[in-house]
Amino acid sequence: MKKILSKLLIAITTLSLFGCAELTNQDVGTVSGGVIGGLLGSQFGQGSGQLVAIGAGTLVGAYLGGSIGKSMDDADRARMSHALETNNIGQPAYWQNQKTGTSYNVVPVKNVDYHGNRYCREYRSTANIAGKREQVYGTACRQPDGSWKIVK
Numbered sequence: 001m002k003k004i005l006s007k008l009l010i011a012i013t014t015l016s017l018f019g020c021a022e023l024t025n026q027d028v029g030t031v032s033g034g035v036i037g038g039l040l041g042s043q044f045g046q047g048s049g050q051l052v053a054i055g056a057g058t059l060v061g062a063y064l065g066g067s068i069g070k071s072m073d074d075a076d077r078a079r080m081s082h083a084l085e086t087n088n089i090g091q092p093a094y095w096q097n098q099k100t101g102t103s104y105n106v107v108p109v110k111n112v113d114y115h116g117n118r119y120c121r122e123y124r125s126t127a128n129i130a131g132k133r134e135q136v137y138g139t140a141c142r143q144p145d146g147s148w149k150i151v152k
Contacts, residue, residue, distance in 0.1 A: 072104075073097065080106050081148040084121050084140050103128045109137075114151055117141045 072080070076097055083093030083106045096103040105126040114120040119142035126135045140148045 073099070076102075076104060079104070080125070080140075084108055084123060084148045085142070085146075101130075112139060114139055114141055120151070 076095075079093065079095050087093055087106075087108050089108050089110060092105050092107045094103070094105050107124045109122045109124055112120045112122055120139055121141075122137065122139050124135065124137050126133065128134075138150055139152045140150045143149050
């Protein structure tokens, strides 16, 4: 029970930092990475040692997740939207940004309903930024104009 409460506290605290503001790719990456890192950190240690692991996991995850969002330009976001729109579940899309040298891999993981929008997908995004591999999980939804927006 204690582990579940600490996981829930991490998620709520992280998400409350952003409130209802318009989230950028970097914000979503930071939040997602922080939550995932905190959850992974909660699996190690006991007592105060576990709290340190949760804190470290949250910070490292937030840093890595924010890096992916920050590195994406408009062309990368367009390719990600195309992959979310056209790729089958489990089918990856690969590309490399010629300007930055960053390579990306986006895989739609599951179709989901998010706040009444039936056209949403969970995805996994992996980027190789300056020789460092970073991974983020998130959810994006198709907008009325046909574009895709990251919602969490």
